[in-house]
Amino acid sequence: MKAIVQTEYGSADVLHLEEVDPPTLPDHGVLVRVHAASVHAGDWHLMRGTPFLIRLIYGGLRKPQIKILGTDVAGQGEAVGAAVTQFKPGDEVFGDLSESGFGAFAEYVCAAPTAFALKPTNLTFEEAATVPVSALAALQGLRDVGQLQAGQRVLVKGAAGGVGSFAVQIAKALGAETTGLCSPSKVETVRSLGADHVMADSHPLPASHYDLILDTAAYHPIVDSLPALTPTGTYVLVGGATPRFFQAMLLGPLISKLQGRQVKCLTSKPNQADLILLKELIEAGKFRPYLDRTYTLDEVPAAIRALEQRRVRGKVAIRIP
Ligand SMILES: NC(=O)c1ccc[n+]([C@@H]2O[C@H](COP(=O)([O-])OP(=O)(O)OC[C@H]3O[C@@H](n4cnc5c(N)ncnc54)[C@H](OP(=O)(O)O)[C@@H]3O)[C@@H](O)[C@H]2O)c1
Incomplete structure (x- = not known):
């Protein structure tokens, strides 16, 4: 599969589009075909390895342990592990991968079912990916x-x-x-x-x-x-x-x-119940993402640069066709 890979800390220049092995599906996992991701401030902190504390939390004092960044994801269930009952292939989901090894800047991700909720029905994949x-x-x-x-x-x-x-x-x-x-x-x-x-x-x-x-x-x-x-x-x-x-x-x-x-x-925590609440609030018309612009997977470095340089209003999404 195609993914944006980083092997060293630094500016967005350290991010490269590469061909890598897709994730394997454990019994307790959900394999998602990624349709969209989004970028948030934590992505460029992880990319740069700053503040230094972030290297202690996620490992990789000198080189990043996390090779594929991307926390926010929206896509479609491709397959589910034998022990998973909450989702089925074909379900449209959105999720937060911050406790699942990240990896949303790729064509597939695999994570525990608790990382996901059904996508708000009134949002596109790009819009939904900006939410979690x-x-x-x-x-x-x-x-x-x-x-x-x-x-x-x-x-x-x-x-x-x-x-x-x-x-x-x-x-x-x-x-x-x-x-x-x-x-x-x-x-x-x-x-x-x-x-x-x-x-x-x-x-x-x-x-x-x-x-x-x-x-x-x-x-x-x-x-x-x-x-x-x-x-x-x-x-x-x-x-x-x-x-x-x-x-x-x-x-x-x-x-x-x-x-x-x-x-x-605040130290926010991924929480499936809150993801479901956000979906319900969005479907009830209480709020919706302010989507400034959508980039393609190979443009992830440009999207991160725009965010770092304060050129974004609201959110930017990454489309992964
Ligand atoms: N504690 C937690 O659990 C938690 C969770 C999520 C995010 N965060 C943190 O929350 C912060 C915001 O995240 P985000 O995703 O909303 O980032 P963002 O989309 O990049 O927004 C950053 C905001 O900070 C403002 N800003 C940036 N540099 C500034 C400066 N030098 N002086 C004044 N304002 C400045 C920007 O103002 P303009 O729009 O006017 O340019 C923008 O409103 C980040 O530090 C992120 O790491 C913390």
Whole structure:
């Protein structure tokens, strides 16, 4: 099968289209013919091996253990293992391969049934492939870590990004008054997602206003955002600069004690029940992906470069015919 392979860490230049053996099907596995994948920030972190911690988590201190990247996938069941009852060949599925060895930038993937759910019927394969990692992070950040309640005010920072574009819509679906913060050139994109209010990220934040800040673009000190929270509000760090993540993780409890406002970190987890919930919300018209552009398999390096260089609005997909 054709796949995008990497044998060393580095820029997108280390990615090459090659012919490799297809995965074998164990009794407890589902073999999927990939129709589409998508790209998210974690893909280029794995490609570059940065932050260094990622090499400790996934092995490969000097060279990557994961040879075929790609976490988000949508496709059709090709075959199922003898012990699998949840899916059958021909089922249209989407899934998150982050706990299944990755490998979505290829013509076939094989993973446990729990990595997949039936694809939303009202999305194309390309659209469906953009959902799993980013929408799960948005859902789990708002609902589980942020404990968002209907009627509350939420600020989504990085609202035009992959996680942010889903977070704006899911926060609305959860009944919150939603403000999106993004770079000035992307204000209209965020408005089109249905945000109640949109602000360019150069705009000063109002004081004591938000019950929850979901920060997918933490590139400034966390304490700068806290005055915008109500005295009992919560700041949830999803992503951004690595030092900010450690700051929130290590100093969060202390800042929370001193400030009253909670500072928390999201570590999203693939979860089949949540994938099914996302499918139901999409089919009910509560949200849908903002698909900026579709690339072909050999264009994966270009897709990753576009994401790294902040040229993407919402999500990009990879079509694998
Ligand atoms: N904690 C978790 O479990 C979890 C799960 C998923 C993702 N993440 C992390 O969440 C972050 C966002 O992921 P994503 O997939 O949404 O990425 P993305 O699609 O590339 O979006 C990145 C966002 O960050 C903004 N941004 C990038 N560089 C910036 C800078 N220097 N200053 C200000 N804003 C900047 C972009 O703003 P513009 O759109 O205005 O350019 C964009 O909104 C990443 O760090 C990712 O690793 C964490």
